[in-house]
Amino acid sequence: MRRLIVAVVAVLATLVPLHDARVRADAEVRALWVVRTSLSSPGAIDTMIKAASAGGFNTLLVQVRGRGDAYYAGGLEPRPAALAGEPTFDPLATAIARAHEAGLQVHAWINVNLVSAANELPSARDHIVYRHPEWLMIPRALAEDLAGVDARSPEYLGRLSRHVRSRATEIEGLYLSPITPEATDHTVSVVRDIVNRYAVDGVHLDYARYPAEDFDYSREALAAFRRSVAADLRPAERQMYDRRLVEEPIIYTQAFPERWRMFRTERLTALVQKVGTAVRSVRPAATISAAVMPDASDASLRRFQDWGGWLRHNLIDVVCPMAYTADAATFVSQVTAAQAISGPHPLWAGIGAYRLSQGQIVENVHAARRLGVGGVILFSYDALTGPMRGPEYLSEVGRAAFNMQ
Numbered sequence: 001m002r003r004l005i006v007a008v009v010a011v012l013a014t015l016v017p018l019h020d021a022r023v024r025a026d027a028e029v030r031a032l033w034v035v036r037t038s039l040s041s042p043g044a045i046d047t048m049i050k051a052a053s054a055g056g057f058n059t060l061l062v063q064v065r066g067r068g069d070a071y072y073a074g075g076l077e078p079r080p081a082a083l084a085g086e087p088t089f090d091p092l093a094t095a096i097a098r099a100h101e102a103g104l105q106v107h108a109w110i111n112v113n114l115v116s117a118a119n120e121l122p123s124a125r126d127h128i129v130y131r132h133p134e135w136l137m138i139p140r141a142l143a144e145d146l147a148g149v150d151a152r153s154p155e156y157l158g159r160l161s162r163h164v165r166s167r168a169t170e171i172e173g174l175y176l177s178p179i180t181p182e183a184t185d186h187t188v189s190v191v192r193d194i195v196n197r198y199a200v201d202g203v204h205l206d207y208a209r210y211p212a213e214d215f216d217y218s219r220e221a222l223a224a225f226r227r228s229v230a231a232d233l234r235p236a237e238r239q240m241y242d243r244r245l246v247e248e249p250i251i252y253t254q255a256f257p258e259r260w261r262m263f264r265t266e267r268l269t270a271l272v273q274k275v276g277t278a279v280r281s282v283r284p285a286a287t288i289s290a291a292v293m294p295d296a297s298d299a300s301l302r303r304f305q306d307w308g309g310w311l312r313h314n315l316i317d318v319v320c321p322m323a324y325t326a327d328a329a330t331f332v333s334q335v336t337a338a339q340a341i342s343g344p345h346p347l348w349a350g351i352g353a354y355r356l357s358q359g360q361i362v363e364n365v366h367a368a369r370r371l372g373v374g375g376v377i378l379f380s381y382d383a384l385t386g387p388m389r390g391p392e393y394l395s396e397v398g399r400a401a402f403n404m405q
Contacts, residue, residue, distance in 0.1 A: 029375025055398025324352025
């Protein structure tokens with residue numbers, strides 16, 4: 001009977017339109033990032049929604065694609081091992097149905113390019129890193145060594161994983177390339193599938209960036225850049241560079257560094273545009289937001305994340321700078337600078353609550369509200385309800401932050 005009830009909830013969540021209780025576009029967004037580990041059972045979702053409501057929150061960003069996986073039913077990517085014990089359970093459908101009943105919005109939080117940890121590769125053999133390792137971003141340090149290695153061989157993925165693990169404090173894992181057309185088509189298909197089948201109030205894009213400035217030197221990316229540049233060269237010049245390609249696979253990137261930087265930026269922007277088009281074609285009322293590096297210049301130079309351009313061209317609706325600093329003055333400075341760039345577009349200030357005391361969290365929320373932002377997002381629900389802080393901590397934070405009695 002329990003499985004039947006869960007299945008019915010899942011069907012209803014895919015059919016119902018956006019409900020009347022949804023937060024108005026001009027209302028203050030009080031959001032929580034909800035990591036996928038809190039979507040492991042119907043009970044966990046019920047607890048999460050009750051805690052969010054008690055704390056005065058009105059929006060949940062639920063992580064349904066964390067590492068190239070599907071925390072929902074019938075996805076284009078593997079179902080995570082964490083849900084193996086409940087094969088009929090649909091986390092996203094359950095979250096939407098229960099949250100809408102409580103008057104909360106649900107946004108599908110999607111990790112765009114990050115598809116796997118490096119220290120623990122996926123267990124599912126049909127995962128994208130095994131099916132298409134050639135779609136993964138490669139660092140400059142491995143470009144020449146991997147140029148002659150079969151991407152399907154264990155050596156290819158193994159060497160990439162070891163390199164990323166050696167930079168664990170800097171790089172989160174393995175990323176799909178926004179330069180490879182097949183990889184971008186796959187990502188867009190995943191997003192389109194979600195919005196086609198689930199009545200989400202929004203789509204939240206995370207990790208829409210490069211892992212570092214020395215990525216992507218994969219074979220396909222280098223070939224695509226070579227084609228882009230070669231079309232503008234005189235035949236003799238093109239032949240000169242092509243002769244050097246065998247010994248110097250990255251010669252074009254070295255010869256045209258500024259164009260190489262812009263090429264990577266443009267390809268990432270094109271991916272964001274395609275994702276946004278897919279969402280709007282199905283759910284035009286859904287809000288498209290993006291978690292971004294708070295310093296726009298640093299985001300552009302080091303991660304090729306031109307989020308200011310995304311806003312100017314209306315590729316996204318809301319920008320969410322991850323101002324995770326523990327320093328109150330720096331937080332205000334980062335949010336203020338991001339506001340200047342966002343202009344008329346809403347801004348939801350991302351607060352690194354996981355590393356702050358209750359007083360610091362409340363102070364940052366109050367500071368953001370004084371600045372007149374469109375909302376705040378706390379990272380994360382999971383950190384604020386863990387054993388170290390207890391079940392009542394989140395509601396205490398919310399009451400103090402939002403001046404609730």
